[in-house]
Amino acid sequence: MHILIDNKSGTPIYDQIYSQIKSQIISGELQENEMLPSIRGLAKDLRISFITTKRAYDELEKEGFLYTIPAKGCYVAPKNVELLREETLKKIEDHIDQILKLAASCNLSKDDIVSMILFAMEGQE
Amino acid sequence: MHILIDNKSGTPIYDQIYSQIKSQIISGELQENEMLPSIRGLAKDLRISFITTKRAYDELEKEGFLYTIPAKGCYVAPKNVELLREETLKKIEDHIDQILKLAASCNLSKDDIVSMILFAMEGQE
DNA sequence: TAACTGTGTATAATGCAGATATACAGTTTA
DNA sequence: TAAACTGTATATCTGCATTATACACAGTTA
Secondary structure, eight states: OOOOOOSSSSSOHHHHHHHHHHHHHHHTSSOTTOBOOOHHHHHHHHTSOHHHHHHHHHHHHHTTSEEEETTTEEEEOOSOHHHHHHHHHHHHHHHHHHHHHHHHHTTOOHHHHHHHHHHHHHHHO | OOOOOOSSSSSOHHHHHHHHHHHHHHHTSSOTTOBOOOHHHHHHHHTSOHHHHHHHHHHHHHTTSEEEETTTEEEEOOOOHHHHHHHHHHHHHHHHHHHHHHHHHTTOOHHHHHHHHHHHHHHHO
């Protein structure tokens, strides 16, 4: 498994680990029931405390992306991932609805909104 | 002027003052160029430091809801449509940020998002 | 001049976030 | 069975941002 930690980026270490594993699970790069690296082993690789890797794993477990068998290891959860994706899509749609209402209230055109979004995207990456 | 401070609520005092005055300005309860209570007077009424009321006023001024004449007082700014428009734009930007975070969490591409938005727009009108 | 107005700088208190060490308990394996 | 691994639980340290504050200052008014 590949995890890259960027110390310069403002985002906390546990968060970087969390995000990278999460996207690897969602993308299928990590398969169902596949064993993840142990929190200690990964911590050793990354030269950080295992408490930090544990925190990342805890987050992922709380959201249902992995399950843990104490004293054995952590495993990629079976794909209710699709479900989570659906939920995320719904949330996005809700936000879009909010945006459209706000836009209507101050006479913003569709093009205006699209260009706002494109601009925000460029700023992000 | 009526301001109620709820010490039990988690929101900071300066924020409660800010919100209440702002909505009174927007609703028209406070009229254009009307003089607001002095930061010291209001602070005395509420039994807090005047620095706290000042902070609320500073926020409101920064957003253009009031203007200040040093050594005289603070006054309700003339109602500005542009101002409300700016506020709306900020809200929209917040929603966009949320969307981009959600999209990243399930590996949605930019194109996916744009087409979701275009689809929602067609559906609306 | 006394009593008011807002301003600016500096500071205390508080809480939260990030990262950690250490001691613990169960499982595997040699 | 002992060594080496797995994850767990508790307590702590540090740094930073937020909240709220005091006080000395400067202009206005009556």
